[in-house]
Amino acid sequence: MVATTVEIFMSLWSIFSTLGVLVGVVVMSYMIYLIVKNRARPGGPEPEDAPKPGELPREQKGAKKLLISVVLSASIVLTLISLTFIALDSLDTPPADAMEVKVVAFQWGWRFIYPNGYESVGELRIPRGTPVKLYVTSQDVFHNMGIIGLRLKVDAIPGKTNIAWTRVYETGVYDIRCFELCGDGHGVMIGKLVVMDPEEFNSWYSSLQVS
Amino acid sequence: MDPQQLPPGHSIKRWLLTTNHKDVGILYLVTSLYFLVLGGILALVFRLQLADPGLNILSPPAFNQAVTIHGLVMVLFVVSPLAFALANYVVPLQIGARDLAFPRLNALSYWLYLFGGLLVMISFFQDRTLDVGWTLYQPLSSAFSPYVGVNTGGLGLALLTASVTVSTVNFVVTIFRSRAKGLRLTALPMFTLGVLLTVLMMLYAFPALLAGIILLSSDRILGTVYFTSPEGGAILWDHIFWFFGHPEVYIVLFPALGVFGDVLVTFSRRPLFARRIIIAAMVVVAALSFLVWGHHMFLTGMHPDVRRAFTVTTIAISLPFDAIILSFIYTLAKARIELKTPMLFVLGSIAIFIIGGITGVFLGSIALDYVLRGTYFVVAHFHYTMAGGALVGLIAGVYYWYPKMTGRMFSEKLGRLQFILTMIGFNMLYFPLFLSWEMPRRVPIYVESLMPLQQVATIGGFIFGVSFLVMFWNLLYSLRYGEPAGNNPWGAHTLEWMTESPPPPHNFDGTPTFADGRLSFIAANGAAHGEPETHLSPWPFMLSLASFTALLGLTTHIMVSIVGVGLLAFSVLGFAGERFISREDPLGERWPFDRVDRMKLAWWTFISSEVVLFGVVLSAYVYVRTASATWPAPGTLLDIGHGAMNTFILLTSSLTVVLALASARTGNRTGTVGFLAATLALGALFLFNKYGEWSELFSHGITFSSSLPASTFFLTTGIHGAHVFAGLLALGYLLARALKGAYLGKGHETLEYFGYYWHFVDIVWVFIFPLFYLV
Amino acid sequence: MGLRVWVYLSVFAALVLMTVLELILFGMPLPRLIIDMSIVGLAGGKALLIALFFQHLAYEPRSLSAFALLGIGSVVAFLFLSVYSIMGIAFR
Numbered sequence A: 001m002v003a004t005t006v007e008i009f010m011s012l013w014s015i016f017s018t019l020g021v022l023v024g025v026v027v028m029s030y031m032i033y034l035i036v037k038n039r040a041r042p043g044g045p046e047p048e049d050a051p052k053p054g055e056l057p058r059e060q061k062g063a064k065k066l067l068i069s070v071v072l073s074a075s076i077v078l079t080l081i082s083l084t085f086i087a088l089d090s091l092d093t094p095p096a097d098a099m100e101v102k103v104v105a106f107q108w109g110w111r112f113i114y115p116n117g118y119e120s121v122g123e124l125r126i127p128r129g130t131p132v133k134l135y136v137t138s139q140d141v142f143h144n145m146g147i148i149g150l151r152l153k154v155d156a157i158p159g160k161t162n163i164a165w166t167r168v169y170e171t172g173v174y175d176i177r178c179f180e181l182c183g184d185g186h187g188v189m190i191g192k193l194v195v196m197d198p199e200e201f202n203s204w205y206s207s208l209q210v211s
Numbered sequence B: 001m002d003p004q005q006l007p008p009g010h011s012i013k014r015w016l017l018t019t020n021h022k023d024v025g026i027l028y029l030v031t032s033l034y035f036l037v038l039g040g041i042l043a044l045v046f047r048l049q050l051a052d053p054g055l056n057i058l059s060p061p062a063f064n065q066a067v068t069i070h071g072l073v074m075v076l077f078v079v080s081p082l083a084f085a086l087a088n089y090v091v092p093l094q095i096g097a098r099d100l101a102f103p104r105l106n107a108l109s110y111w112l113y114l115f116g117g118l119l120v121m122i123s124f125f126q127d128r129t130l131d132v133g134w135t136l137y138q139p140l141s142s143a144f145s146p147y148v149g150v151n152t153g154g155l156g157l158a159l160l161t162a163s164v165t166v167s168t169v170n171f172v173v174t175i176f177r178s179r180a181k182g183l184r185l186t187a188l189p190m191f192t193l194g195v196l197l198t199v200l201m202m203l204y205a206f207p208a209l210l211a212g213i214i215l216l217s218s219d220r221i222l223g224t225v226y227f228t229s230p231e232g233g234a235i236l237w238d239h240i241f242w243f244f245g246h247p248e249v250y251i252v253l254f255p256a257l258g259v260f261g262d263v264l265v266t267f268s269r270r271p272l273f274a275r276r277i278i279i280a281a282m283v284v285v286a287a288l289s290f291l292v293w294g295h296h297m298f299l300t301g302m303h304p305d306v307r308r309a310f311t312v313t314t315i316a317i318s319l320p321f322d323a324i325i326l327s328f329i330y331t332l333a334k335a336r337i338e339l340k341t342p343m344l345f346v347l348g349s350i351a352i353f354i355i356g357g358i359t360g361v362f363l364g365s366i367a368l369d370y371v372l373r374g375t376y377f378v379v380a381h382f383h384y385t386m387a388g389g390a391l392v393g394l395i396a397g398v399y400y401w402y403p404k405m406t407g408r409m410f411s412e413k414l415g416r417l418q419f420i421l422t423m424i425g426f427n428m429l430y431f432p433l434f435l436s437w438e439m440p441r442r443v444p445i446y447v448e449s450l451m452p453l454q455q456v457a458t459i460g461g462f463i464f465g466v467s468f469l470v471m472f473w474n475l476l477y478s479l480r481y482g483e484p485a486g487n488n489p490w491g492a493h494t495l496e497w498m499t500e501s502p503p504p505p506h507n508f509d510g511t512p513t514f515a516d517g518r519l520s521f522i523a524a525n526g527a528a529h530g531e532p533e534t535h536l537s538p539w540p541f542m543l544s545l546a547s548f549t550a551l552l553g554l555t556t557h558i559m560v561s562i563v564g565v566g567l568l569a570f571s572v573l574g575f576a577g578e579r580f581i582s583r584e585d586p587l588g589e590r591w592p593f594d595r596v597d598r599m600k601l602a603w604w605t606f607i608s609s610e611v612v613l614f615g616v617v618l619s620a621y622v623y624v625r626t627a628s629a630t631w632p633a634p635g636t637l638l639d640i641g642h643g644a645m646n647t648f649i650l651l652t653s654s655l656t657v658v659l660a661l662a663s664a665r666t667g668n669r670t671g672t673v674g675f676l677a678a679t680l681a682l683g684a685l686f687l688f689n690k691y692g693e694w695s696e697l698f699s700h701g702i703t704f705s706s707s708l709p710a711s712t713f714f715l716t717t718g719i720h721g722a723h724v725f726a727g728l729l730a731l732g733y734l735l736a737r738a739l740k741g742a743y744l745g746k747g748h749e750t751l752e753y754f755g756y757y758w759h760f761v762d763i764v765w766v767f768i769f770p771l772f773y774l775v
Numbered sequence C: 001m002g003l004r005v006w007v008y009l010s011v012f013a014a015l016v017l018m019t020v021l022e023l024i025l026f027g028m029p030l031p032r033l034i035i036d037m038s039i040v041g042l043a044g045g046k047a048l049l050i051a052l053f054f055q056h057l058a059y060e061p062r063s064l065s066a067f068a069l070l071g072i073g074s075v076v077a078f079l080f081l082s083v084y085s086i087m088g089i090a091f092r
Ligand code: HEM
Pocket: B040, B043, B044, B047, B067, B068, B070, B071, B072, B074, B075, B079, B133, B134, B135, B379, B383, B386, B387, B391, B429, B441, B442, B443, B444, B461, B464, B465
């Protein structure tokens, strides 16, 4: 797969969506089955316990049936949540050898500051295969940096630095977009992530003039 | 009791002055449907824009405004008020009451809601209306949004929160104290139960919104720095907004859950499955709803412990929901299901809500949230819950009770047609949005490959829109030409069907009681009723108009405000001086407040909302202090002497209030007047001292915008001072009446109620003093 | 009635005393944390006294106090979780 973050996401996503669709289909089919089976036919008898006008509400007993269903769904949900926590662990622990880039969001664009102090606006270049750790903040309002295709997203909040990381395995170009409404230019706050061949990256990086 | 007291339905006077819950319900219904059209048209306009990123129907600012107002209007001005339209009409009928506990306050709620909506609409015609998303994120909506229209819109929201607070108090007291004998809380019809839990959530959620709006407006208008400085800023707002916002989504939903319950029983001809478990589950959801707000902040980088806690609560809250929805479905087993329009809508709405619920679990998983946050997946999810679950569920309620409200049946054929259009339109509109899960929301620009999906959604949107036209036609046409409905066309068992359609102004002939387990009526005993109850009052309308004018002036011309304040004073006096009679039935089920009279309960409910308001404001102070690296040591910024002196003054004033009460109780007029006057003097002294303190700070160049320590001090003590000031106005009124000999002996309760408020304000100061001056 | 007034007066005396105690504590040569905690604790005690005896919760049915506690509970949840969420985070 393209990147570490994609792997983590897809493994979770496939489980969630399979179970989600499964549960949805089962519950809805059951509901439709009941409706079709029990719809009123002309002249059919009223159920014995049909509520009569002026009565206080009664209930159908069924704590056991309900308990079983809820325990079942609880076990599904608990599985999902433990998987989430496991995935979260890797999302929260960037490797120590990552390349560290500072990202400053502003109205309306992205500024990237490389370890050697080089700054660029709009385009971030990284080498393929090396983990990259992003220190994301904002100089004005609340933005959110998301890299489409890499399943990576992090809030850019003024006065606060948030961290995200990934490792991309293939060269390519990805869109960076803003996912938090930040004013008139929110829709066009688009940047590029360029994943380069490591050698090309190194020669570009070492040729940079840092003032 | 003279039913002729209400002018006929075609007179304008009736609708401006009415305080009858059924009339107010109709007003709410019409108004919320009007706002639905407004919000719907906005949605269709930006849906058109979204059909093709190349189109230029809306400029970016126009797009942002349309999206923002659509969201705000739909959540706050459509769905909740629609629920309260039904609640107004149906709840008193379901519990066997003649009206809500405070009919005039009920009318006041309606008019405040309407005028709040008007303010929001007026903001369209100023430079720009709110364009910052309905979540009003910071600091975009404070430091980076200079438009006047945003202020006006914010003030409109403030008026709405006032309306909500008033109706919360009203419904809490009504449902706790006006139930027919034998109608225990657990025996309430599901709809009334849903409304009860809704208002309890509103009681603690909306004051937080009010606090947020006050802090935000103060940043925008007075220049405080709560949200413009990073220590408060984005994250403080997130906490405040979502502490309100998450309960709000259940506030929107619960009345619909109630509709589900009642409609399911009626049309499946069976009792609810595991009814008591459903109720327990709803109580658990209502309580937990205040502990999950952090799931809207998973990517803000909050403390890992807290993030984990919020994940657990979020996942936990899905389990009671499982129990509720599954019980609804199990009810259908061995049933005899009549697929009439209300039932169709309920079943469709439940199906849609299931999809919304499942996708909600996706969003509760932080790891997935890293991808889904801020995308169309979220838009799809909340429409499946709020538009499909809540709004469509309430439409079921409108159809269900339409025969009761009008005395006529609607066209079943048109009802079914609408149902089919709704289901097709809704799913075409929102399902493609799940599939657009990498597309940022609130953005008109997206990649080509998503165009087919987005165009399907736009077509679906128009079908969904048309389905509402069918409904409007059905409701209007049937008003005239529908078959007469009779009392109980659906063969339902709950109390609202045991009277005429539409019911007479006093609802029931005789007093309904369930004392021996089944409904019977105690014949009305004319003599016992005394003076007829009042059903008309001009003051709710006047008060709302006045508040509207006063607020409008703040963003237009100050003269307007001055007129408004004058009008307000006039209306308050008018309201207070009016002889308005609404009696509580002496018989009734009141657990757990049997020995708490209705005014007392009302005051304590109101005080609870004030507790949350001040609680949030004080928490914001603790929060920014924790976030700040440095803070002036005690005694450097503020003079402890001032604070201590004011503490003693306020404590003493609390003593004089209780002494006035004690004197009134024994009929001692001199004591009453004297102690009230002393309280007034002490309150004034407090404010005078405060004034000295503030002007000293100003003279040293310390103002609202100097720093967080200054901002928090001025605003917190400012809000508190405003409460003292309001108390003084009330005291002036009490004193004037005491001089004429009021409150002695039997009337002393009024002083007790005033005391609740005054002591509460004192308690707030008891916390402000150490927190700001000593610690 | 005489009893009520007597209660009012003694509660008032206690409130004043506790305030004086707050001021005395403020100047004591003790660790800041202890002072702060006791001062806030005293404020809580004062609030409780006012609620119980001036607002008469002590004489009302228990349900009313429980109702009042709900609001306080929600505020405490808000305060605790929001402040905890930023523990150890440096802003700016
Ligand atoms: C005709 C029916 C409706 C259509 C076509 C529609 C469409 C949309 C769309 C496309 C968005 C996303 C805009 C964006 O992010 O760019 C949106 C946002 C929203 N809608 Fe609707 N919607 C409809 C009905 C409703 C209803 C009934 C509710 C009420 C509960 C609702 C509540 C919201 C909210 C809260 C937002 C978020 C606004 C924001 O992002 O600030 N909508 N709507």
